[in-house]
Amino acid sequence: xxxxPQVSEIKNIGYYLGRxxxxxxxxxxxxxxxGLILFSEPNPALDFLISANIAIFIGLAxxxxxxxxxxxxxxxxxxxxxxxxxxxxxxxxIPLLLSGHYKxxxxxxxxxxxxxTTTGLTLVQDLDHLSRTHNxxxxxGPFIGGQGIAIIAILFLVRGTSGSFNLYLGEARDExxxxxxxxxxxFIWAISIAYLILGTIxxxxxxxxxxxxxxxxxxxxxxxxxAGFDTAGFAPQSPNILYYHSLMFEIVTxxxxxIGSFNFNLHYQIWTGNxxxxxxxxxTRTLLLVIMIVTLITMAGLRQRGVYSDGMILxxxxxxxxxxxxxxTGYMTIYAQQFIKEWGDLALTGIIIAxxxxxxxxxxxxxxKMLRVGIIYKAFRQDIKSVLLSPTAIxxxxxxxxxxxxxxxxxxxxxxIVTLGYFFLYGLGTLVGVGLGYPFLNxxxxxxxxAGNVGFSCGITDASMPAILKVTYIIEMWxxxxxxxxxxxxxxxxxxxxxxx
Amino acid sequence: MKKIAxxxxxxxxxxxxxxxxxxxxxxxxxxxxxxxxxx
Numbered sequence: 001x002x003x004x005p006q007v008s009e010i011k012n013i014g015y016y017l018g019r020x021x022x023x024x025x026x027x028x029x030x031x032x033x034x035g036l037i038l039f040s041e042p043n044p045a046l047d048f049l050i051s052a053n054i055a056i057f058i059g060l061a062x063x064x065x066x067x068x069x070x071x072x073x074x075x076x077x078x079x080x081x082x083x084x085x086x087x088x089x090x091x092x093x094i095p096l097l098l099s100g101h102y103k104x105x106x107x108x109x110x111x112x113x114x115x116x117t118t119t120g121l122t123l124v125q126d127l128d129h130l131s132r133t134h135n136x137x138x139x140x141g142p143f144i145g146g147q148g149i150a151i152i153a154i155l156f157l158v159r160g161t162s163g164s165f166n167l168y169l170g171e172a173r174d175e176x177x178x179x180x181x182x183x184x185x186x187f188i189w190a191i192s193i194a195y196l197i198l199g200t201i202x203x204x205x206x207x208x209x210x211x212x213x214x215x216x217x218x219x220x221x222x223x224x225x226x227a228g229f230d231t232a233g234f235a236p237q238s239p240n241i242l243y244y245h246s247l248m249f250e251i252v253t254x255x256x257x258x259i260g261s262f263n264f265n266l267h268y269q270i271w272t273g274n275x276x277x278x279x280x281x282x283x284t285r286t287l288l289l290v291i292m293i294v295t296l297i298t299m300a301g302l303r304q305r306g307v308y309s310d311g312m313i314l315x316x317x318x319x320x321x322x323x324x325x326x327x328x329t330g331y332m333t334i335y336a337q338q339f340i341k342e343w344g345d346l347a348l349t350g351i352i353i354a355x356x357x358x359x360x361x362x363x364x365x366x367x368x369k370m371l372r373v374g375i376i377y378k379a380f381r382q383d384i385k386s387v388l389l390s391p392t393a394i395x396x397x398x399x400x401x402x403x404x405x406x407x408x409x410x411x412x413x414x415x416x417i418v419t420l421g422y423f424f425l426y427g428l429g430t431l432v433g434v435g436l437g438y439p440f441l442n443x444x445x446x447x448x449x450x451a452g453n454v455g456f457s458c459g460i461t462d463a464s465m466p467a468i469l470k471v472t473y474i475i476e477m478w479x480x481x482x483x484x485x486x487x488x489x490x491x492x493x494x495x496x497x498x499x500x501x
Numbered sequence: 502m503k504k505i506a507x508x509x510x511x512x513x514x515x516x517x518x519x520x521x522x523x524x525x526x527x528x529x530x531x532x533x534x535x536x537x538x539x540x
Contacts (some may be wrong), residue, residue, distance in 0.1 A: 194511070251526065258522045271514040278521050288525065295529055299536045311537040319529035 005493060011084070011288075012065040013076050016167070018062025020084040020153045024091055025055030027144060027152070032232070035133030044133035047098040056092045077166030078489035081150055083480055088149055089113040094105045099134045101125050103463045106470055114472045115141025116149065117481035120233025120330035120366050120455020121473065123463045127238040135236050139223040143196075145481070146230030146260075146364030147188050148173065154185045171482065173445060175362045177268040191267050192229070199225035199256050210246045222226075228253050229260035230364040233330025233455035236274030240332045241320075250316060253331060254323050261287075261327035261359030262372070265402055272321060282399045283360045285328070286374040294354040295322050301346030318347075323454075325354040328366040332454025339458040340442060352445055356426060366453025366480050368422050374399060374417045379412045405434070421484040425451035425476050432472045433460065451476040 028048045035045030072080065093108035093114075101106040107123040114121045115138055124130060124138075144152065150167040165181040177184045200221045207217030220236055227234040236245040241253060266284070269277040278284055299318055308314040317334055324331045339348060358367015382397035389395060397407040429447025434440055438460055446460040450473040461473070478489045 198515075240517065253524060255519065255522045258525060259518050262518070267514075267518075270517055273510050273514075275513065275517045278517050284521060288528070291525060292528055292532075295532045299532055303536050303539060311534040314537060315530055315533035320531055322523070322529070488524050 002496050002500040008068070008070065009076055011068050012070050012072060013080050014062050014066030016072055016077075016080045016153075017083050017087065018059045018066060020059075020080070021055055021062060021091065022059030023152045023227040024088050024149070025052045025059055027140070028052035028092075028095065028253055030140060031133050031137045032100050034136055035131070039132040041131050041133045044095075044099065044131040046326065047095040048133065048137070050098070051091065054094060058087075058091070061451050072166050074166045074169060075489060075493075077169065078486040079493045081167060081171055082478075082482060082486040082490035084149055084153075085113075085116065085145075085482065088116055088145070089474075089478075092116070092137070095137060096134060099130065101127070101130050101134070106467060107463055108476055110470050111138065112141055113276050114455070115139075115232060115234065115476050116145030117453050118142045118146045118230050118232040118328070118366065119450060119453045119477045119478040119481075120227065121450060121457055121461045121477075122234065122455075123461065123470075125301050125463060126423050127236075132236075135223065136219075138238075138254055139226045139232075142230040142232030142234060142364075143192070143226040145191055146232065148185075151185045151188060153314075154181060158427060168498055171486070173362050174315075175263070175265045177265050187268060188264050189262065191271070195229055195256070195259065196222070196225060199229060204255075206246065206249050206252055207244070208444050210244060210249065224253065225256060228256040228329060230332065230362075231257065231260050231327050231336055231359060231366070231453070233327040235326070235331070239335075241368065242335070247316060250333060254320065257323055257327040257329045258333065261331070261363055261365040263360040263362045266360065267363055269402060277402070280400045282374040282378075282401050283370040286370040286377070287360065290354070290357055290370070290373065291322065291326055294326065294350045295319060297353065298322050298347045298350030301344050301348070301350060304346060305342070305344040307342050307344075307347075321351060325351045325454060325456060326357070326359070328355065328358045328452055328454045328467075330449070332456065336457045336459045339445065339456070345441060348441060348445060351456070352448050355448045355452045355456065356422070358452055358454075366451075368419050368452075371401060372419055375412060375415045376419065379415075382407055418483055418485075422451065422480070425480055425484070429472055432469055436466055436469055446473075447476065451480040453477060453480050 028051050032048035035041045087499055089109050089112045092112040093105060096102055097105055097108040097110055101124050110123050116402050148171045150171050154164045154167060165170055168181050177187050200218060203221035204218040207220050208214060212220060223236045227351050235241060241250060263283055266277060266281055299314060302308055302314060302318050308317055319334045356367060357373055358369050359365025361369040361371040378397045378399050382395050385395045426448045429450055430444045433447060434441025442460060445458045449456045
């Protein structure tokens with residue numbers, strides 16, 4: 001029998017949702033202040049003042065109406081997380097809609113969901129003339145969403161240790177860096193801020209060396225870093241990374257894309273002196289192996305078609321896209337149409353595999369994740385060994401992730417369920433795309449890009465695409481970022497609300 | 502003294518992360534160079 005959620009439970013969800021919305025409202029003051037002081041753009045800044053007030057009013061009203069002292073359990077926490085990502089999408093879309101660079105509210109919502117989920121698919125019109133204030137907000141989205149919307153709430157607005165931890169779990173993060181969730185949240189932000197400073201300086205200097213003016217170079221650097229480290233793939237100019245025409249800029253971007261796709265727990269281990277972890281960890285080993293395999297497939301496809309004859313061009317056009325796809329960033333040094341018109345099926349398949357598998361767990365990257373790929377591989381090895389060896393032999397399979405662990409059936413089951421969920425998501429978008437008349441490979445490419453939070457486009461994502469496809473991709477980005485569980489929890493909550501007794 | 506030790510460890514940590522990416526870029530570079538000679 002399904003039990004109907006109690007009023008106290010709904011109030012609990014409303015209270016925590018209100019606190020998170022309040023946090024979203026406060027973050028809008030960042031572009032407001034930057035727009036007024038740094039960029040001298042009072043009109044765009046005003047868009048953020050209006051939107052921040054709306055968000056703060058809703059947040060305060062929800063917190064006041066649903067005021068409660070109860071701590072948050074895991075089920076309702078997942079519902080809060082799923083709803084807070086939808087709320088963040090809708091409220092953050094208001095300033096973008098007010099910019100006049102989006103054809104509809106749905107397009108602005110698509111953009112903000114793409115940003116928060118670190119995807120990078122875009123529906124902006126005339127990006128090259130978008131104000132810096134709005135552009136900063138586009139890039140702040142991935143920086144906030146990548147680290148986690150709930151992480152901000154945990155740091156500033158939410159009290160109660162178990163409630164905070166449950167919110168942390170709801171955002172598909174099941175690894176605590178240190179025993180205290182508050183300290184974990186602080187460390188995640190410490191890593192991100194340290195790299196933000198380093199990345200902005202390095203990319204800014206490279207930008208200046210290729211002829212950008214200092215203010216422009218550092219603005220571009222901050223934007224590219226935020227969207228690169230958080231594996232989102234937004235850029236301030238429409239040609240994306242191709243705009244800079246610089247090998248050095250591309251190499252530095254590769255560094256931040258790969259480092260951004262690392263597990264935060266791995267960063268913690270390395271930054272606290274456990275340097276050997278980077279070479280021993282199952283995720284970094286699997287990542288290196290997968291990159292080698294997809295590089296071989298993609299480059300063989302490109303060679304077969306004779307697209308890039310020179311090794312250097314093959315590296316800059318082929319390998320850059322492979323790393324961008326594998327880390328689920330989505331930065332491009334080619335035009336979207338080139339994927340379909342020039343690359344051919346084999347190279348495209350290589351990129352689709354990279355996008356589908358994704359970066360490391362507990363990072364800003366999307367996709368199935370290297371930890372799961374590694375565990376599935378080890379489980380296969382264990383099963384094959386069991387078949388080949390004597391029936392009485394006990395086969396034990398170990399793997400190293402922070403500490404050495406043994407493969408357990410329970411673990412493999414959990415990994416396979418999430419992996420199947422991702423395949424379902426990839427298939428869902430492909431089905432809708434094919435149903436709307438797009439070729440199969442194009443639809444699969446775009447759907448994998450959306451659900452894997454990558455951001456590559458072969459040309460389907462456009463303001464003129466059908467609204468049903470926009471909604472499908474929004475759902476894919478949202479469910480892909482939350483690794484489905486919180487979305488299922490929300491669905492279950494509604495079913496219980498309607499059918500429960 | 503403690504702050505200097507933390508700075509030193511973090512800098513070394515970043516160095517090892519960068520070293521890992523250098524290996525990845527090296528692999529890509531080698532593959533790109535090797536494949537251009539294969540017909």
